[in-house]
Amino acid sequence: MSTERPFGKYGGQYVPEALMPALEELNEAYERYVLNNEDGFVDEFRERLRDFGGRPTPLQYAEQLSARYDRDIYLKREDLLHGGAHKLNNALGQVLLAKYMGKERIIAETGAGQHGTATAMAAAHLDMPCEIYMGETDISRQRPNVFRMRLNGAEVNPVTTGRGTLKEAISETMRDWAATVERTHYVIGSIVGPAPFPSMVRDFQAVISEEAREQLRDQTGSLPDSVVACAGGGSNTMGTFHHFVKDDDVGLYAVEAGGDSLSVDEEAGVAPNSASLSTGEEGVLHGARTRLLQDSDGQILESHSVSAGLDYAGVGPELAHLVDTNRVSPVNVDDELALNAFHRLSQTEGIIPALETAHAFGFLEAVEAGKRDAALGETVVVNVSGRGDKDLETVVEETTARDIDAGPDMDLFRQVGRSAGDGK
Amino acid sequence: MSLEAVFSEESAFIPYLVAGDPTYEESMEYVEALARGGADIIELGLPFSEPIAEGPTIQQAIVRALDGGMTPDRYFEFVEELAVDPTLVCMTYYNLVYQYGESDGPESFVERAATVGIEGLVIPDLPAEEADQLRAACDEHGLDLVFIVAPTTTQERLERIREQVSGYIYVQARLGTTGARADLSDRTAETLARIEDWQVPKAVGFGIATGDHAQAVITAGADGIIVGSALVDIVADGDNKGINTTETASRIENKAQELKDGALAGTSQQPAPEKQ
Numbered sequence: 001m002s003t004e005r006p007f008g009k010y011g012g013q014y015v016p017e018a019l020m021p022a023l024e025e026l027n028e029a030y031e032r033y034v035l036n037n038e039d040g041f042v043d044e045f046r047e048r049l050r051d052f053g054g055r056p057t058p059l060q061y062a063e064q065l066s067a068r069y070d071r072d073i074y075l076k077r078e079d080l081l082h083g084g085a086h087k088l089n090n091a092l093g094q095v096l097l098a099k100y101m102g103k104e105r106i107i108a109e110t111g112a113g114q115h116g117t118a119t120a121m122a123a124a125h126l127d128m129p130c131e132i133y134m135g136e137t138d139i140s141r142q143r144p145n146v147f148r149m150r151l152n153g154a155e156v157n158p159v160t161t162g163r164g165t166l167k168e169a170i171s172e173t174m175r176d177w178a179a180t181v182e183r184t185h186y187v188i189g190s191i192v193g194p195a196p197f198p199s200m201v202r203d204f205q206a207v208i209s210e211e212a213r214e215q216l217r218d219q220t221g222s223l224p225d226s227v228v229a230c231a232g233g234g235s236n237t238m239g240t241f242h243h244f245v246k247d248d249d250v251g252l253y254a255v256e257a258g259g260d261s262l263s264v265d266e267e268a269g270v271a272p273n274s275a276s277l278s279t280g281e282e283g284v285l286h287g288a289r290t291r292l293l294q295d296s297d298g299q300i301l302e303s304h305s306v307s308a309g310l311d312y313a314g315v316g317p318e319l320a321h322l323v324d325t326n327r328v329s330p331v332n333v334d335d336e337l338a339l340n341a342f343h344r345l346s347q348t349e350g351i352i353p354a355l356e357t358a359h360a361f362g363f364l365e366a367v368e369a370g371k372r373d374a375a376l377g378e379t380v381v382v383n384v385s386g387r388g389d390k391d392l393e394t395v396v397e398e399t400t401a402r403d404i405d406a407g408p409d410m411d412l413f414r415q416v417g418r419s420a421g422d423g424k
Numbered sequence: 425m426s427l428e429a430v431f432s433e434e435s436a437f438i439p440y441l442v443a444g445d446p447t448y449e450e451s452m453e454y455v456e457a458l459a460r461g462g463a464d465i466i467e468l469g470l471p472f473s474e475p476i477a478e479g480p481t482i483q484q485a486i487v488r489a490l491d492g493g494m495t496p497d498r499y500f501e502f503v504e505e506l507a508v509d510p511t512l513v514c515m516t517y518y519n520l521v522y523q524y525g526e527s528d529g530p531e532s533f534v535e536r537a538a539t540v541g542i543e544g545l546v547i548p549d550l551p552a553e554e555a556d557q558l559r560a561a562c563d564e565h566g567l568d569l570v571f572i573v574a575p576t577t578t579q580e581r582l583e584r585i586r587e588q589v590s591g592y593i594y595v596q597a598r599l600g601t602t603g604a605r606a607d608l609s610d611r612t613a614e615t616l617a618r619i620e621d622w623q624v625p626k627a628v629g630f631g632i633a634t635g636d637h638a639q640a641v642i643t644a645g646a647d648g649i650i651v652g653s654a655l656v657d658i659v660a661d662g663d664n665k666g667i668n669t670t671e672t673a674s675r676i677e678n679k680a681q682e683l684k685d686g687a688l689a690g691t692s693q694q695p696a697p698e699k700q
Contacts, residue, residue, distance in 0.1 A: 015476070016476065016549060018599055018600075020553075020581060175477075175601045283523060297520065297523060298472075299490070
């Protein structure tokens with residue numbers, strides 16, 4: 001299996017020996033159940049996505065944005081999937097697969113808490129015990145999701161190493177897996193990690209582009225000129241791109257988090273962004289060769305984004321490959337553009353997006369303002385990867401601190417202090 | 425001395441410390457203490473920011489060493505400056521090996537390691553499937569490449585590892601990450617039995633913390649013992665409590681002596697030592 005390199009020089013299986021047999025077992029199960037529908041796995045998966053998840057999600061014509069940008073903007077509404085984000089597609093697929101494999105326990109890492117929440121929901125739905133690893137920093141900035149996981153009966157294990165974000169949570173979940181691999185399945189939350197995870201997670205998420213492509217053809221009779229999705233690890237990105245990759249005329253834009261700045265502080269070991277496709281270099285992290293934010297020695301840098309879900313120093317190997325082969329254009333949007341886009345979408349379309357998702361819309365605005373150069377064309381599909389309820393505390397805080405133009409008047413919050421934002 | 429030659433004399437004691445933990449100078453004294461305590465081979469860790477195979481003890485040591493300014497170049501200076509008898513093995517993660525030097529690929533790292541006197545490499549996140557490039561570079565520069573065998577390793581994978589390994593085989597005593605434990609895993613003997621006919625020496629690690637553990641592992645048929653966390657614990661304790669370097673070094677030396685004695689006691693109990 002590992003000799004196959006579907007993503008050019010990227011991918012592979014750079015993991016401790018103790019995990020290799022589990023990856024072989026997983027690869028076999030992936031081929032049997034996911035690729036060949038053995039025992040009706042795919043049928044059951046689709047049925048549960050429909051009845052439990054609420055698929056298909058709509059492809060909605062966005063009237064105000066279309067008028068603003070003088071293009072037809074279509075929104076793929078993954079925010080309407082159960083749980084409020086695209087994450088359930090993958091979580092449900094993997095927990096179900098774990099069940100088919102006879103595993104007895106589910107573990108997962110989470111950054112923004114969306115994947116943890118989706119995994120906790122899927123595990124409760126399929127009656128599997130579940131533990132989630134989450135960095136301390138993320139626990140404090142994503143409290144609603146932490147509580148949702150607990151409500152669904154999952155244990156949440158705080159990770160205190162490093163800066164306490166997604167990178168550390170993945171490392172810690174891999175350590176748990178190395179000790180418990182015989183009866184535990186690790187539900188990785190993005191198209192990252194060792195083979196076969198990147199391919200398998202993409203296949204579970206590919207339902208997004210499968211539907212969107214079909215829906216747009218039903219509504220307009222043609223394909224879009226471009227497709228836009230935010231990119232952290234890249235699971236919503238590849239899910240939104242997958243069925244368009246073969247359509248050579250459709251432009252694919254992966255919008256990364258530009259954070260505060262695209263520069264790197266080597267001394268402090270910090271990259272104040274999460275733009276590994278735009279600025280990263282080839283390396284090996286968390287089981288795969290991919291593009292990374294790293295210093296000249298190869299130490300992994302601490303990334304930054306106002307959005308916890310994009311805050312990661314690596315990216316899926318398939319996206320790295322598609323960028324190298326010029327099929328996907330990597331672009332980036334900084335914290336401020338994303339916050340403005342968050343407010344604009346909320347006000348003009350009545351959709352409060354996740355901060356991750358807001359980056360995709362920040363890109364549309366940046367192109368309109370001439371800050372980014374991209375031939376988006378007449379028809380654009382944007383993936384609304386998740387809804388923003390989980391981010392409201394952060395947005396109140398950041399909007400108050402930064403004076404975001406598109407935001408509402410924040411005086412109310414300044415007068416009554418932070419407690420209003422906390423909802424206490 | 426070459427790695428295999430070390431094992432031909434007696435049961436080998438292979439301690440591990442992170443280079444630069446907590447500082448360059450203190451670490452130098454601790455490594456020298458290991459040599460005085462009877463180390464035959466020293467696995468010297470080059471700290472990487474994402475050590476996925478390590479438990480909390482070594483993770484914290486890696487943080488201390490990185491905070492203390494350890495880098496790959498400083499590491500090689502450290503090894504050059506080190507004047508000890510035990511054979512040196514570098515333990516690190518693949519990204520540091522891959523990124524070193526001007527061009528991508530493991531070649532520059534291996535060349536530099538050979539120049540400063542390192543005899544072998546252990547790369548815990550590099551399974552046999554991904555190791556061809558590094559194996560070739562090691563062959564070219566005369567380095568051994570040590571692989572790990574875990575309790576979960578399948579028969580098919582054992583064969584693959586057997587083709588790639590040289591120096592010694594690192595037998596992982598239990599599942600999970602590194603760390604000192606109160607008891608030994610019975611999976612050690614099971615794994616040793618599965619590779620009984622391998623010519624390469626077998627060193628057991630993960631969880632060995634006392635002379636009694638060392639003795640039991642050797643008695644079970646191992647050719648050597650690898651001990652990391654139990655020694656790193658002493659460094660951590662010294663650093664946390666502000667114990668002076670000489671005192672900490674002497675505690676490390678005593679612990680090393682205990683482990684070495686345990687290994688030797690185990691040798692005399694081995695039913696039929698199969699030294700090649």
